[in-house]
Amino acid sequence: MIAPVAPLRRLCIIGVGLIGGSLARALRQAGQVDEVIGCGRGLANLERAVELGVIDRFETDPAQAVVGATMVLLAVPLGAMEQIMAAIAPALEPECIVTDGGSAKASVEYAARSQLGSALPRFVPGHPIAGTENSGVEASFPDLYRGRKVILTPLEETDPEALASVRTMWEACGARVSCMSVAHHDEVLAATSHMPHVLAFALVDTLSRWGDRDEIFAYAAGGFRDFTRIASSDPLMWRDICLANHESVVAALERYTDDLMRMTEAVRQRDGDALEHAFRNARDARERFLAMLEI
Amino acid sequence: MIAPVAPLRRLCIIGVGLIGGSLARALRQAGQVDEVIGCGRGLANLERAVELGVIDRFETDPAQAVVGATMVLLAVPLGAMEQIMAAIAPALEPECIVTDGGSAKASVEYAARSQLGSALPRFVPGHPIAGTENSGVEASFPDLYRGRKVILTPLEETDPEALASVRTMWEACGARVSCMSVAHHDEVLAATSHMPHVLAFALVDTLSRWGDRDEIFAYAAGGFRDFTRIASSDPLMWRDICLANHESVVAALERYTDDLMRMTEAVRQRDGDALEHAFRNARDARERFLAMLEI
Numbered sequence A, B: 001m002i003a004p005v006a007p008l009r010r011l012c013i014i015g016v017g018l019i020g021g022s023l024a025r026a027l028r029q030a031g032q033v034d035e036v037i038g039c040g041r042g043l044a045n046l047e048r049a050v051e052l053g054v055i056d057r058f059e060t061d062p063a064q065a066v067v068g069a070t071m072v073l074l075a076v077p078l079g080a081m082e083q084i085m086a087a088i089a090p091a092l093e094p095e096c097i098v099t100d101g102g103s104a105k106a107s108v109e110y111a112a113r114s115q116l117g118s119a120l121p122r123f124v125p126g127h128p129i130a131g132t133e134n135s136g137v138e139a140s141f142p143d144l145y146r147g148r149k150v151i152l153t154p155l156e157e158t159d160p161e162a163l164a165s166v167r168t169m170w171e172a173c174g175a176r177v178s179c180m181s182v183a184h185h186d187e188v189l190a191a192t193s194h195m196p197h198v199l200a201f202a203l204v205d206t207l208s209r210w211g212d213r214d215e216i217f218a219y220a221a222g223g224f225r226d227f228t229r230i231a232s233s234d235p236l237m238w239r240d241i242c243l244a245n246h247e248s249v250v251a252a253l254e255r256y257t258d259d260l261m262r263m264t265e266a267v268r269q270r271d272g273d274a275l276e277h278a279f280r281n282a283r284d285a286r287e288r289f290l291a292m293l294e295i
Helices: A019-031 A044-049 A078-091 A106-115 A118-121 A158-173 A180-210 A214-216 A223-225 A235-244 A248-270 A272-294 B018-028 B043-051 B080-093 B107-116 B117-121 B160-172 B182-207 B211-219 B222-227 B235-244 B246-268 B274-294
Strands: A008-014 A031-037 A058-060 A072-076 A099-102 A126-128 A149-154 A177-181 B008-014 B033-039 B057-059 B071-074 B097-100 B126-128 B149-152 B176-179
Touching: A008 A019, A008 B057, A019 A158, A031 A044, A044 A058, A044 B176, A072 A078, A072 A158, A078 A099, A078 A106, A078 A235, A099 A118, A099 A158, A099 B008, A106 A180, A106 A235, A106 B126, A106 B222, A118 A272, A149 A158, A180 A235, A180 A248, A180 B182, A180 B246, A180 B274, A214 B182, A214 B274, A223 B182, A223 B222, A235 A248, A235 B117, A235 B274, A248 A272, A248 B182, A248 B246, A272 B182, A272 B211, A272 B235, B018 B033, B018 B160, B043 B057, B057 B097, B071 B080, B071 B160, B080 B107, B080 B235, B097 B160, B107 B182, B107 B235, B126 B160, B149 B160, B160 B176, B160 B182, B182 B235, B211 B222, B235 B246, B246 B274
Parallel strands: A008 A031, A008 A072, A031 A058, A072 A099, A149 A177, B008 B033, B008 B071, B033 B057, B071 B097, B149 B176
Antiparallel strands: A126 A149, B126 B149
8 A cells, every 4th residue: 555645746747648648637627736837849849738727837948848847757758758858857956756658668767867967767667558549638538547557667766656647647647556677568569569459450441452442441341440449559660669669579570470371271181170279269368357457 | 113922931041140140130020930940050049949938849960950941041150151051952842942142142152052952943042231249149139120221232143032032031131132243242342341340350350469468458549449339349350251242352351452452551651641531521521421321
């Protein structure tokens, strides 16, 4: 159990979109934050965030934004993490805690080690496993994290108090927090999220370059809409995730491709027993998985 | 436009599950059938179908079931088509029309040519693009086909009147009927339905054999549930579809695997431009596809 702590005095959110905006809304609703400062590149989005009451005010310069902050959330694309860390490091208050919401952690660890200097022990890498295919502050809502998992991947140097504060912050949003190593996070997420996104993007990409494209899509059945939903995700965000976690993503894709080629061979050989066995195993595994989620 | 026709006098449904049961319910609701005879292997399911009012009575012998029928729907697994056709051929009334609901058509054409003899011109191969991941007569409902596509793949020999009658029957259920060749049907459906099912089965199969399986599934995010829904489909039915349409399914899988390996190579090379381009193309294609469905 984590002891109750005082609300965050000043939270600075760099990147006021679905992830950052929903955190601010949830903490405000729970009375767990006094003041929220936003920072980002799009002035219209920041102005809208103030109108919506998600943030109190904003800065467009990250170094200005973190002045006086007690907690900073980096909710920017993975490709921008290192640059933002370099910008804020000299301006961080000595006691300020920094965390992030990046979907891959090795590249974030690398950036933090390169850029945060003496602030490294108060940096807690994190990943809320939540989101929709929509993005931007308009899409944010206070219950995004309720019942969802947040993974924290503390480094060897991470200050236990900083870790506890970040955990408490996410728990105040209704999330279930767990900890694991950076490497393990990146392998697990490559398998369950990053690789499946690549598969869905590849499927729609393949079909879109089929001979009679419109007809191909016209006869796509109901299951197709579900199966390809994740292919409507933000291309830039997923490009960044694939680049940031390229080793684990390639390993997962290779493993999948091997299995798929084996299954293709079973179809070619008309090996009904092998197909039935694999399909039945998949169905049973999915049902066990759904039962587990409902516990 | 098809001229209005009299209701079917006696419809015989061989295989009283989701597909056959829903057709019977829809035609009854539309007042387009006088009598429905069921046939199948499971006595309990047939008795339940009578209780539910889906069929009027049943036979367990297909040859007995088709006696006096004016229309026969074969809604059995693809692997059972040829055997059922052999059994009913000698018992069909001279004017009786036969159609089917199989998800692949070349193997059904082959079975019909081998077994139906003089009844071949009154056989109309068909495929309703509808279904849920549930099966059995309990899962059937009259609106299953409303607004959905039904593809008919008439053979060179098919009697135009038989074709018109089958078209009218499906239109009475609210379906939109179109015609294409057997070969084209099998290629299009391999791309949009059969291959995606194999991909989903393969993904869950791969993950279920990952090192720490429970943990892998525990961190699967929301998109995973959608993405793998079709992996909860009936393993035997999908085995049969893969076997029946093996050439087109293998061709589609090979095409997909080539694209996936190219995408994997882009991740390995950290080629952000190639990834962004493919992901953006996929997202845009899916959005065009959804817009097309809503027209």
